[in-house]
Amino acid sequence: MTAPAVGAGPSHPDLARVASPSVARMAGADRYATSVAASRAAFPSGSSPSVVYLVSGTSPWHSLSATPAAVHEGGGVLLTRADALPAVVSAELRRLRPGRVVLVGSTSVLSTAVARQAKSIVPEVTRVGGEGRYQTAQALVRHAFRTPVAHAWVATGRVWTDGVAAGSAAASAREPLLTVDGSATALPAAPLDLLADLGVTSVTLVGGTSAVSAGIERQLTGFLGAGQVTRATGGDRYAVARRVADLTHPNPAPGTSYVATGRDFVNALAGGFLAGRTKRPLYYTLPYCVPATVRVRLAGSATTRVTLLGGEGSVRSLVGTLETCRSITSPSSEWVLANKHNPLRPKSYVPAGLVAPDVSNPGGGRLRKPAAAALARMFSAARKDGAGRMQVASPYRSYSTQYSVYWNRVRTHGRAYADRWIARPGYSEHQTGLSLDIAPVGSSSCGAHNCIGGTPQGNWLKRNAWRYGFVLRYEPGYTSVTGYNSEPWHYRYVGTALAKAYHAGSWHSLEQFLGEPAAPTY
Ligand SMILES: [Zn+2]
Structure with missing residues (x-):
C-alpha cells in the first residue's frame, strides 16, 4: 500500500483562512466522454477551433507535449481509442467542425482506422509523430510553435505525472513542453537543436534529479547560461504539480481550480487541456483526499470553484469538500487500512485513549x-x-x-x-x-x-x-x-x-x- 502524502496538519498558517469554494464535477460515462465534456466547456456552441488534436486515451507517452501545442494553436484536445474513434468523440468533432485535425503519434499509437474516421468528418487530417515518444514530442513542438518562444518546459517522458501537470501549465503560459529521456546524463542533438531553433533562452525542468538528471541540468546551463535553468520540484507528484501551477500562476485571479487524481493520467490529461486553455491551475489529489500542500491552494482565496475531473471512481466527494489526507498506514489514524496485505505496524500496536x-x-x-x-x-x-x-x-x-x-x-x-x-x-x-x-x-x-x-x-x-x-x-x-x-x-x-x-x-x-x-x- 502506498502511503498518502500527509501534510503539515492543522497548524499550517494557510489553513486558518479556509474559504468554501463551490464544487463542480466534469465527468462523462467514460474517459472519452469526460474529454468531450472538457472540450464542450472550452468551446461552447458557436465557437469552432482552428484545430483539434486527437491523443491516445490509453497511453500517455506520446501525448504529454500535445496539450500546450494544441492550446498554443488555439485548438482543442480530444482523447480517442487507439483503434477507433469513439462515437462520442466523432459527435464532438462534428459539433466543433475544426479546420483540421492533428493525430498525435505514429500508427502504432493511433491506428489508420482512426485517421480514416477522422478524415470522414474533417477533410484535413495531419499525423504528427515520430518513431518514439521523444521524437513525437519534438515534432509536436515544431509543428505548433512557428515563432520564437523565450521559455520552455522540459519534463521526463518516463513518468506521466510530471508531464501531464507541466503540459497543462505550459499550455496556460502558451509555452512549449518538451519531453525527454530524463534519466540520460545528457540530451542528444535533436532536442538541443529544437530549443535553439525556437530561440529559447530559459527552461524550467520539471521534477527532481531522478526525473530530469543533474547531467541534463548542467548541459542546459552550459547551453543557456547560468541562472537560465530552474527546477520545479517537490517531495512527491502532488507537490511537483503544485509547484508547476504556482510558477505559472503566481498571483491567480479568483476562479476555478481543476483537480484530478494523481494516480491515473486520463482525467488529468483530458481536463488539463481545459485548465491550460482557460489559464487556470491543475492540481493532483489522492482519489479520496487532498494533500495538505494542495489544500492550501484549493482553500485559498484564488479558488472560488473546484472542478473535479472524472467521476466518483476517480475522485471521491471528499476531495470536493477539501478533506485533508490522513495516513492509511499508521494504526493510530482513523483512516488506517488493516487487511490481509496490511498488518498493523507494529503488529503489537496498542491504541492510546x-x-x-x-x-x-x-x-x-x-x-x-x-x-x-x-x-x-x-x-x-x-x-x-x-x-x-x-x-x-x-x-x-x-x-x-x-x-x-x-x-x-x-x-x-x-x-x-x-x-x-x-x-x-x-x-x-x-x-x-x-x-x-x-x-x-x-x-x-x-x-x-x-x-x-x-x-x-x-x-x-x-x-x-x-x-x-x-x-x-x-x-x-x-x-x-x-x-x-x-x-x-x-x-x-x-x-x-x-x-x-x-x-x-x-x-x-x-x-x-x-x-x-x-x-x-x-
Ligand atoms: Zn469483528
Whole structure:
C-alpha cells in the first residue's frame, strides 16, 4: 500500500483562512466522454477551433507535449481509442467542425482506422509523430510553435505525472513542453537543436534529479547560461504539480481550480487541456483526499470553484469538500487500512485513549474515545427510531487476545475456515480500537452478534451507521476484496466525513474506496 502524502496538519498558517469554494464535477460515462465534456466547456456552441488534436486515451507517452501545442494553436484536445474513434468523440468533432485535425503519434499509437474516421468528418487530417515518444514530442513542438518562444518546459517522458501537470501549465503560459529521456546524463542533438531553433533562452525542468538528471541540468546551463535553468520540484507528484501551477500562476485571479487524481493520467490529461486553455491551475489529489500542500491552494482565496475531473471512481466527494489526507498506514489514524496485505505496524500496536463506551457493554470492552462517543450516539438514535436496543459484543482486542481467538478457531475449524472469519493477530481491525461487533438486544429470535443480519437493529445500522462515522466493513459479495465473509455485525469507525462520502458514493469496501488493491489472502 502506498502511503498518502500527509501534510503539515492543522497548524499550517494557510489553513486558518479556509474559504468554501463551490464544487463542480466534469465527468462523462467514460474517459472519452469526460474529454468531450472538457472540450464542450472550452468551446461552447458557436465557437469552432482552428484545430483539434486527437491523443491516445490509453497511453500517455506520446501525448504529454500535445496539450500546450494544441492550446498554443488555439485548438482543442480530444482523447480517442487507439483503434477507433469513439462515437462520442466523432459527435464532438462534428459539433466543433475544426479546420483540421492533428493525430498525435505514429500508427502504432493511433491506428489508420482512426485517421480514416477522422478524415470522414474533417477533410484535413495531419499525423504528427515520430518513431518514439521523444521524437513525437519534438515534432509536436515544431509543428505548433512557428515563432520564437523565450521559455520552455522540459519534463521526463518516463513518468506521466510530471508531464501531464507541466503540459497543462505550459499550455496556460502558451509555452512549449518538451519531453525527454530524463534519466540520460545528457540530451542528444535533436532536442538541443529544437530549443535553439525556437530561440529559447530559459527552461524550467520539471521534477527532481531522478526525473530530469543533474547531467541534463548542467548541459542546459552550459547551453543557456547560468541562472537560465530552474527546477520545479517537490517531495512527491502532488507537490511537483503544485509547484508547476504556482510558477505559472503566481498571483491567480479568483476562479476555478481543476483537480484530478494523481494516480491515473486520463482525467488529468483530458481536463488539463481545459485548465491550460482557460489559464487556470491543475492540481493532483489522492482519489479520496487532498494533500495538505494542495489544500492550501484549493482553500485559498484564488479558488472560488473546484472542478473535479472524472467521476466518483476517480475522485471521491471528499476531495470536493477539501478533506485533508490522513495516513492509511499508521494504526493510530482513523483512516488506517488493516487487511490481509496490511498488518498493523507494529503488529503489537496498542491504541492510546481506550475507554469503555457508555452503552450496554456486558464484556466491559473498550474502544478509542471518538469511536466510543459515536457509538453511544448511534445506539441512542436507533432506540429513538424504534429500531430497538443493541449492545457491544466485541470491541478492542489486543494482539494476545486476537492470538487466542484466531488459534482457537484454527484448532476447532481448520486454518482455511478461520482465515475467512478471523484476522490473524496483528492484522485485525479490532486491534485498532476502531471496530466492534454489535449484537441486538431483545430481538425475538436473536440475541447474539452473528444473527444481527435481517433484525430491525441490523437493518437500521446498514441504513444509518454512516451518519455516526461507521461503515459496514465486510459486506456480502466482497469477500474477494476484503478477504472475509459477510459480517453484518462488524462495524468500523472511520469518522463522519469519510463515512458520509463512502455512503454518498455507494462504496462497499474500504479497499476500493481508498483505491488500494484487494486483499483476499495473506
Ligand atoms: Zn469483528
